[in-house]
Amino acid sequence: MTGRRARRSSGDEALIRSLYNEHGRAVLAYATRLTGDVAIAEDVLQETLIRAWRHPDVLTNGRGSVRGWLLTVTRNIVTDRARARSSRPAEVAESPGLAATGDHAQGVVDMITVLEALEQLSVEHREVLVQIYLQGRTVAEAAEELSVPPGTVKSRSHYALQALRRILGERGERTASRTGVMG
The missing domain is CATH 1.10.1740.10 (RNA polymerase sigma factor, region 2, helix turn helix motif)
Known part of the structure; x- marks a missing residue:
């Protein structure tokens, strides 16, 4: 220096x-x-x-x-x-109780799988499931909408769910055998 x-x-x-x-x-x-x-x-x-x-x-x-x-x-x-x-957004402290949300890709894949499985059901079975599960209607409301008795809505929904489970089970077995993953 x-x-x-x-x-x-x-x-x-x-x-x-x-x-x-x-x-x-x-x-x-x-x-x-x-x-x-x-x-x-x-x-x-x-x-x-x-x-x-x-x-x-x-x-x-x-x-x-x-x-x-x-x-x-x-x-x-x-x-x-x-x-x-004041010129930038307020900083928010990270909350320890909230976990980071994961990728929603699996949810999208699941939705596509269910929609494809619904397409394989008969029209009557698909209509009942759409009314009850997707539209959120009660058995009585679905019966009125479909112009069938409530007992028919109940039996169709029962058999539709069985068929849907079978289709999704078969699809899962095919996917597992293709990827080499056995459950």
Whole structure:
């Protein structure tokens, strides 16, 4: 380090130390009042002193009060931080109770499989399952919609579910034998 740079460095360090000793408490108190948080206020004080270190000429030119300049810089830093926080979405803490949701691809595959299996059922069986399970209707409502007695809806849904289970079971066995996975 050259002699001149070393003298400047020690002079800057002395300037910052004297600023901190003379004005640090006042700046910290002001920043704490503006932010309502001592930890944030300490960060603001540090940033204020860094700006003073970068612009020592402002402090030594004899115009205005040094404390006034430091307090103005402190207010500007707090204002800048508030504006920065309001310009981006609020951060949300991660909730430990919520697990990350997985890929929904398996759900899509399952839905396609069930829809293909439904296509293999007779029209009467498919209509009953659609009314009861997909439309959410009661047996009486499905009977009225399909113009059949409620007992017919019950028996058709029973046999339709048996057929659907058989079709899906066969499909699963074919898939397992193709992939080499046996359950």
